[in-house]
Amino acid sequence: MSSNIALWNSFSKQYPQQDDASINKDAHYIIEWIESHGISFENYSLLDIGCGTGAFSIPLAQKKAHITALDISYDMLKIVHDKSVECDVGAFITLQHDSWSTFSRAQTFDIVLASMTPAISSTYDIDCMLQATKSLGIFVGWKRYENNTLLDLLLLAHNAPEHYSNRSVEVKEFLHTLEKASIAYNVHYFPTTWKRAYTYEEAKNYAYKQLLNRQIFPQEEKIDAILHDIMVDNRIVSENKSIKGVVLFSKCALLKEFSLVC
Template identity: 25%
Template sequence: MEHVAIKQKEFWNGKAQVFPRYEPCENNYEARMLNIAKKHGVDFTGQKILDVGCGTGMYTIRLAQEAASVLGTDISEEMLDILNTDAKRENITNLRTVLTDWKDFETDERFDLIFCSMTPAVHDNYTREKLFKYTDRWLIFMGFAGVMQSDVMAEVYRHHGVTQRKFNNGKDMEDWLVENKREFTAYPVEGEWVQNRHAEGMAVCCRNMLSSYDVEMDESFILSHIENFKNSDGSYTERIKYKIEMIICEI
């Protein structure tokens, strides 16, 4: 298990520099997702929030702009470094971070709301039940519903003889809630992420995604392949189709 945790940390540290980060605008993907929660009746204003698997803080900083306080946890110190840098830039002073795997996290604190977005840290009975240990009212969980398809990675996987894993943590969470007789509302969301990167950033993403499979990387293929996604301005664009479930539980 310790070996698995180390591999997870290495994987997410490897993604940190090319991972999406907080953007201060009100019409992007993160803002739209939080608006879905608000329409359901969730009010982030003045709340004490725990963000599990917070990553670079795309949601964490946005939540802190409304909440009384936010605590973000993540296994990747490099992700948290980016979060703290961006929080400082945005003059956020009510946000703390803890470097930890969720399964190892312990605190005497309780929270009005626990927020989890696309995190593999919540994946079994123990880590799911633990969410309810620390929340007094709300749980917001976002996970994939079977689809995360990258136009860049599709051919990379095929070339390396890899079958892409299914991403179903949203549906898995729904099944667990039903089995454990916990009430929830689920909102299906689908769309396309568009991510612009420089050449090395695109290559790093390809290498990182392949690193979770036991294959020998064909570096020359990767470097040649990403040229198919080069724009006239020299940037590179990846498009990722997704289906997500936003699951909201009120305790």
């Protein structure tokens, strides 16, 4: 666990924060889609698994949900704390430093959310998420990861073009588990794009972290060659395109009601 903590703490320095334009856009789009089903978050308990820098924890706390923000990274949680103070929603957020694999299974929440997180990377992780859910669950994952211009070059150079995933389960696998458990759901797919601009050193750090996270040994000469080749005006820009899916599932008897009172 300590090695994972160190890795994700290092990611936090470059990880997009809640007020990042692309993160903000996707999170608000997803929240609005959920609310279009008549869902209100106010006064309900909500577990945000792998909360990262608070892309969902902060806006949902602003809607007066009582958030438990769970993450393996101290530094990620520090960002959530600072942002919650800045947005005056600290009273609605409880920080929980833990991994999903060791988090207490005795606790349940009205709503459980997991978005683009490697914390949900197996059928067992999904089952634990379902067990923690009293009424409603929200899962956001890949339908199809199309490209990341910088990462694609790095993976190809290291002869590992198949390692595109962030190791979280895909939407189709999540839906398969729901269907096996006879849990009702609704799913919505949408395209998303975002760009990241790095200095040379930031891009090199990014390259090492991404490769190591995929258990690929970084080859410095290949990384340097790629970065020098694509650098423009002392900046390296990576463009990302994918199709995400958001799943809203209900453990209540009447799916059409999406009621929090089962």
